[in-house]
Amino acid sequence: QVQLQESGPGLVKPSETLSLTCTVSGYSISSGYYWGWIRQPPGKGLEWIGSIYHSGSTYYNPSLKSRVTISVDTSKNQFSLKLSSVTAADTAVYYCARDYHYSDENWFDPWGQGTLVTVSS
């Protein structure tokens, strides 16, 4: 079955760029589907960051769009997140997930286990 695993630094300094990678196993990204990033600040709810199609087309949360870049590397079966100019408010558990798309509906399933990223000097 499809499995996803996030990786990247657990600590990022304020004003720097947060970079995470999601490695997909059990399915070839180039075969289809969108792939997404979601985050969850400690003790708070879920927030969609953005999604990318295997071809590279992207959709971003308007509230984060100016700072977010999501890319895909089909040769490595990975997709990545970059969030620039981070502040303490970007401290969160970051999840990657398959953004399952059917007709004009989509939902996230399955999810990676998540990785905590702390923004602190």
Place this chain on the structure above:
Amino acid sequence: SYELTQPPSVSVSPGQTARITCSGDALPKKYAYWYQQKSGQAPVLVIYEDSKRPSGIPERFSGSSSGTMATLTISGAQVEDEADYYCYSTDSSGNHRRVFGGGTKLTVL
């Protein structure tokens, strides 16, 4: 911006029926989805397309939707169902925006 509204908390005794609501203006046009998140774990899909159960999800979990409100029902809630539940849907305006509700803490005791 599009929002989905959930009650912050719901509490039931074991064996009772728990109902968690989610309201959103686009729900008459878009499906609702429900995720269960237990402490320290990633969210798990328990209901998709308003009322369908993924493989492996117990039959006591069901979903419905009418007008601008979707409802997750747990019939005969178990202690192990204690978790945060999030509804999810998409904006119907064509902007492809994915939206989560604020989450509901279900306590079973």
